[in-house]
Amino acid sequence: MGRLDTTDEVRSASHDLADRAVDAGLRAVDSLDRAVSSAQDTGQRLAAQTSELSDNLQKVAKNFSKAIDKSVAEQPMTTLGMAVAAGFILGAIWKS
Structure with missing residues (x-):
């Protein structure tokens, strides 16, 4: 009977270990899903901000041109x- 008990204990331990490994894998997948989702959200926000910045820069350039x-x-x-003064200042900065 001792041999059967040991076999059952080993089988039970291996099932427990497999269950723990599956749980750990599922937690890892969930964490990865959250990280990917967060990265996508950040990318979308960055794209929106970049688009807004581009629009604002175009408005400023148009106003400056006018x-x-x-x-x-x-x-x-x-x-x-003023153009001569700006050129002189830029030239001085360029030399330094």
Whole structure:
């Protein structure tokens, strides 16, 4: 009878071990699913923010272009002076 008891104990232990391995695998899959979902959400939010930033930059560029055009038309000498000053500053920064 001792041999049957030992065989049953080994069989029971192996089933317990298999059950634990399956549970651990399922938990790992759940964790991976949550991580993937979180990464997808983050990617979607980043894409939306990037699109919004692009739209805002286009608006700023358009407004800046209009302001430059208006300045050139209304005050050409002042605009030229500012362009020369900006070029001088950028040149000084470039050299350093």
